[in-house]
Amino acid sequence: MALHTLKKRAEFVAARKGRRLNGPFFFIEALRRGDTSPARYGLTVTRKVGNAVERNRIRRRLREAIRVSGEADMLPGIDYVIVARREVLGAPFAELSQELRRRFARMAEPRRETAETQRRPNRRRSRSD
RNA sequence: CCAGCCGGCCGGGCGGCCGCUCCCGUCACAUGUCGAAAGACGGCGGGGGAGGAAAGUCCGGGCUCCACGGAGAAACGGUGCCGGAUAACGUCCGGCGGGGGCGACCCCAGGGAAAGUGCCACAGAAAGCAGACCGCCCCGCCUGUCGUUCGGCUCGCGCGAACUGGCCGACGCGAGGAAGAGAGCCGAAGGAUCGGCGGGGUAAGGGUGAAAGGGUGGGGUAAGAGCCCACCGCGUCGCUGGCAACAGCGGCGGCAGGGCAAACCCCACCGGGAGCAAGACCGAAUAGGGACGACGCGGCGUGGGGCAGCGCCCCACCGCCAGCCUUUCUCCGGGCCAGUCGUCCGGGUGGGUUGCUUGAGGCGGUCCGCAAGGGCCGUCCCAGAGGAAUGGUCGCCGUGCGGCAUUGUCGCGCACAGAACCCGGCUUACAGGCCGGCUGGCACU
Numbered sequence: 001m002a003l004h005t006l007k008k009r010a011e012f013v014a015a016r017k018g019r020r021l022n023g024p025f026f027f028i029e030a031l032r033r034g035d036t037s038p039a040r041y042g043l044t045v046t047r048k049v050g051n052a053v054e055r056n057r058i059r060r061r062l063r064e065a066i067r068v069s070g071e072a073d074m075l076p077g078i079d080y081v082i083v084a085r086r087e088v089l090g091a092p093f094a095e096l097s098q099e100l101r102r103r104f105a106r107m108a109e110p111r112r113e114t115a116e117t118q119r120r121p122n123r124r125r126s127r128s129d
Numbered sequence: 130c131c132a133g134c135c136g137g138c139c140g141g142g143c144g145g146c147c148g149c150u151c152c153c154g155u156c157a158c159a160u161g162u163c164g165a166a167a168g169a170c171g172g173c174g175g176g177g178g179a180g181g182a183a184a185g186u187c188c189g190g191g192c193u194c195c196a197c198g199g200a201g202a203a204a205c206g207g208u209g210c211c212g213g214a215u216a217a218c219g220u221c222c223g224g225c226g227g228g229g230g231c232g233a234c235c236c237c238a239g240g241g242a243a244a245g246u247g248c249c250a251c252a253g254a255a256a257g258c259a260g261a262c263c264g265c266c267c268c269g270c271c272u273g274u275c276g277u278u279c280g281g282c283u284c285g286c287g288c289g290a291a292c293u294g295g296c297c298g299a300c301g302c303g304a305g306g307a308a309g310a311g312a313g314c315c316g317a318a319g320g321a322u323c324g325g326c327g328g329g330g331u332a333a334g335g336g337u338g339a340a341a342g343g344g345u346g347g348g349g350u351a352a353g354a355g356c357c358c359a360c361c362g363c364g365u366c367g368c369u370g371g372c373a374a375c376a377g378c379g380g381c382g383g384c385a386g387g388g389c390a391a392a393c394c395c396c397a398c399c400g401g402g403a404g405c406a407a408g409a410c411c412g413a414a415u416a417g418g419g420a421c422g423a424c425g426c427g428g429c430g431u432g433g434g435g436c437a438g439c440g441c442c443c444c445a446c447c448g449c450c451a452g453c454c455u456u457u458c459u460c461c462g463g464g465c466c467a468g469u470c471g472u473c474c475g476g477g478u479g480g481g482u483u484g485c486u487u488g489a490g491g492c493g494g495u496c497c498g499c500a501a502g503g504g505c506c507g508u509c510c511c512a513g514a515g516g517a518a519u520g521g522u523c524g525c526c527g528u529g530c531g532g533c534a535u536u537g538u539c540g541c542g543c544a545c546a547g548a549a550c551c552c553g554g555c556u557u558a559c560a561g562g563c564c565g566g567c568u569g570g571c572a573c574u
Contacts, residue, residue: 007516042516052184052547056520064521067148093522 006042006079015042015081021103025088025096026062029081030107039074041066044083058088061096069097073104080104 006012018031043062045055062084074080088096 005516009516012516044516053545056547060520064148068521 004038004040006040006081011040011079012042012044012081015079018079019107021106023099023103024085025091025099026082026084028103028107029083031079031081033077033079038076039078039080041074041080041082044081046083049084049086050089054086054089058084058086061088061093062100065093065097065100069101073101075107078107080107 006015015029015031018029021028021030043059045058047055049055049058062082066082091099
């Protein structure tokens with residue numbers, strides 16, 4: 001049974017209010033929905049990353065990486081939004097899925113450290129559409 | 130073999146593992162949800178699944194909705210040689226004209242400049258009722274210069290003769306025959322030439338410019354000029370060929386108002402508007418809409434009523450005038466014309482379903498046509514997503530570059546680019562490769 005994906009623009013916008021985690025290939029926004037239904041995810045690939053072909057490729061690699069190795073580390077009740085960077089294109093697939101797993105695991109951990117990272121001034125905003 | 134021109138086509142291939150989506154078949158046996166059931170989600174099997182440009186969204190259509198009563202005018206946008214193709218086009222094909230190339234071929238927004246307006250910078254004398262800077266020519270005047278002839282003077286060279294020892298050398302002569310050498314100055318005559326000034330002729334030449342009022346050659350002339358002649362160009366008339374654009378030939382005209390219309394403009398032809406987020410159906414909350422009832426409602430006019438009357442108020446007609454909508458305007462025609470409260474009714478956003486892929490369709494054959502294309506026959510069904518599928522990953526092969534090396538191995542790379550209702554075009558992007566035809570060279574037979 002495949003994971004559900006986010007469908008509405010409102011859901012993407014809401015995820016921005018969640019915790020944020022940076023990485024070399026992407027950053028993740030995670031929002032606790034307050035129920036216990038299975039995790040959902042959405043992919044954001046902005047137009048400045050590349051043309052349509054490259055954006056498609058990024059989306060497909062990420063989706064495949066989540067399907068193969070990321071699913072297990074996602075927690076129920078949370079919406080994840082993964083905002084891709086251009087580096088996804090050149091990265092080896094193994095490295096990509098490893099990175100993805102590491103990030104999900106980090107999300108699941110107690111938020112002492114993450115809370116600290118979040119306090120750091122981070123006022124950069126990114127469009128999700 | 131080299132260089133080039135044109136047209137067509139492909140644009141990585143094969144396989145393993147794991148996925149996505151749509152369709153068809155099948156199962157309800159196992160598990161879960163919904164359901165009375167059929168069945169749906171689902172399991173299993175099979176099949177389809179990005180492009181030549183899917184792109185830019187620049188034209189033309191189909192399809193859909195909106196608007197659409199008639200007449201006239203205007204405005205706006207587009208197209209612009211001729212004929213054909215086509216559903217249509219600004220596209221395509223075949224011609225014509227102009228330009229380029231040795232050639233195969235390529236390029237051209239290619240109606241009207243004698244309706245009018247405007248512009249033609251800089252340079253240049255002059256840029257639009259043409260003009261005269263230099264130059265060329267003629268005439269007059271002035272001053273100088275150079276030849277010729279004549280006369281005079283000065284200097285120099287030489288010869289001769291008498292005399293003579295020698296020297297000096299008067300005189301004469303110097304284009305005659307004995308001989309040879311001239312030069313300068315002054316004056317006069319007439320001529321040539323240059324310069325200056327003035328008057329006129331000219332548009333050949335120079336120079337400026339994108340463009341200077343046909344071109345080349347000859348005659349002609351003071352110098353020149355279509356002034357005259359030949360050829361070319363141009364205009365015009367006629368004939369011939371062609372459906373036509375146009376071409377050819379002949380006559381006539383001595384040549385006329387140059388360019389820009391991708392400046393306004395004129396002429397001819399075409400054109401309603403918006404787009405699948407169109408539209409249709411099912412349909413929450415909230416806000417708004419319509420009908421009926423009550424209260425209430427532009428101006429003038431006409432009729433009726435109330436008050437004793439000036440006048441005011443009420444009702445009706447809807448006659449006129451306003452206002453709004455009818456396409457921008459005009460005329461005619463048509464429609465609408467406050468608001469508040471109560472009752473009832475239907476629309477409608479989020480969402481879902483549909484439109485949604487069988488079509489000016491592809492492929493093959495055949496016939497017609499130079500071709501674009503068309504007719505007929507056969508055959509095939511070939512993506513339909515919706516935060517958006519059509520893939521991810523690994524291996525082998527192919528191919529390009531580089532290293533080692535010598536035909537193996539290693540490394541890096543393999544273009545432009547992703548359907549969103551569908552077609553016909555245009556334009557733009559694109560690594561590499563294949564096929565066919567043609568042209569110009571070189572070599573060999």
